[in-house]
Amino acid sequence: MDKLIIGRYIPGESLIHRMDPRSKLLAMFAFVVIIFLANDVIGYGILAVFTFVGVALSQIKLSYFLKGLRPMLGLILFTVIFQMLFTTGGDVLFQVWILKITTYSVQNAFYIFMRFVLIIFMSTLLTLTTPPLTLADGIETGLAPLKKIKVPVHEIGLMLSISLRFIPTLMDDTTMIMNAQKARGMDFGEGNLVQKVKSVIPILIPLFVSSFRRADDLAIAMESRGYQGGEGRTKYRVLKWHLIDTVLLVSLAVLAAALIAWNTLK
């Protein structure tokens, strides 16, 4: 589990770390859209420079980002190769039987590759520099306008932060239950598919039962501390919008404008 970089947070004091999670989330979404505006090497070059400035500013080692890429590597290669083989048009560079590699297919494969890498780098940058809780806060306040159409924003935020808080606890539970079942002669990962699926049941059911119990206890503890729902609550955590957050969003807008201008000029 330690190798998994997705969703991990690396504490730090960099400029990116200090940014408001709302601006980071918004920027992340905007960036994904902007990526599709780029349609040539220069466009992708500009986006790559933008991404690497972000990575450099975060002061996190590049190796973490590469590790984030690793679980997706298979998918990336798969898509890139398919693009390569099945895009038609352009000059033929290389041909075996009905499969041909053309200038178009190389181009397309390159774009797909860049899109994947840039999106993964950016989302890794977001999760590496933002504590999960702050991210949940950002989502909650970001959703606040939806309160008008009766979306239970406070409840969503609370559920998010409680789930985040209980992830390590439930992981410990799982390990404990697994070991307890092993001690009683359970074999995990042995046998055929049906047997493997069956061997998960003695972990799942106790895990569910203990989760119910935890939920019950937690609800009582919350009630005893005066929790009555979102109404009339004050907040301990507040998000602060800094100048840098405005700078980030403005720079993204400029980036998008530049790409659109470049596309129309060409």
Add this chain to the structure above:
Amino acid sequence: MTKILKITKLKYKYDEESDVHAVDDVSFDVSRGEWVSIIGRNGSGKSTTARLIDGLMAAESGQIEIDGELLTEDNVWTLRQKIGMVFQNPDNQFVGSTVEDDVAFGMENQGVPRDEMLSRVDAALSRVGMADFKTKEPARLSGGQKQRVAIAGIVALRPDIIILDEATSMLDPQGRTEIIRVVREIKEQYGLTVISITHDLDEASFSDKIIVMKDGKIEQIATPEKLFLNNDLIEIGLDVPFASNVAADLRRSGLDIPEKYLTESELADFIWQSILTK
């Protein structure tokens, strides 16, 4: 002394159909600043009583009077502010994602302004000696530390009554003594009333009075000294104090030790004296 808590003829049963009451005709009262322990075996109705006091469950019949006010459905939220409860499982009552969030949770619910929250969180955490752990996540804390955070959350709310619902039962002996020490200190400092449900002898020995429950009923109410004289302590859900055990063993081997409860130091003094006067 004024009565902060008055319970009269409290009844409760979990199963509507059955005749068995989890709490059956329980009446007692607690003075302001008192430390009361409720002991009894598993299933004797201790925890249920505690939850009824906090209004977490509605009693079938009977009255609960907190600080002179009768507990009803309408004032349960305001009266609950006078009571802080610490529960048994350190993990399952940790609401916040970090220590400071958890301490602030109760204050957030009461709508305490943020500036005041910040100072109260710091004060409460240093009160229980957890100031260095302010930004830590619960997964990185030991059970004893989590319980200290739970107490800090209550200290920050400044209630009149603290109810410890077997708050030390899942801790190691060291964590246990530490929690009891912290609770005693804040009790003295703020003049709190403590109601402690426990199987732990040390915890019970601090109390001004002990309520013994059995099958949902109150068996007896006594001071610790009186109760520890009793030899069937195990019967009522407590261990026998170490000093009582030693005294009993010495009596059996022929030493003439008075038939009354002696603390460890009292017993030591008595043995010194008997050696010197021989």
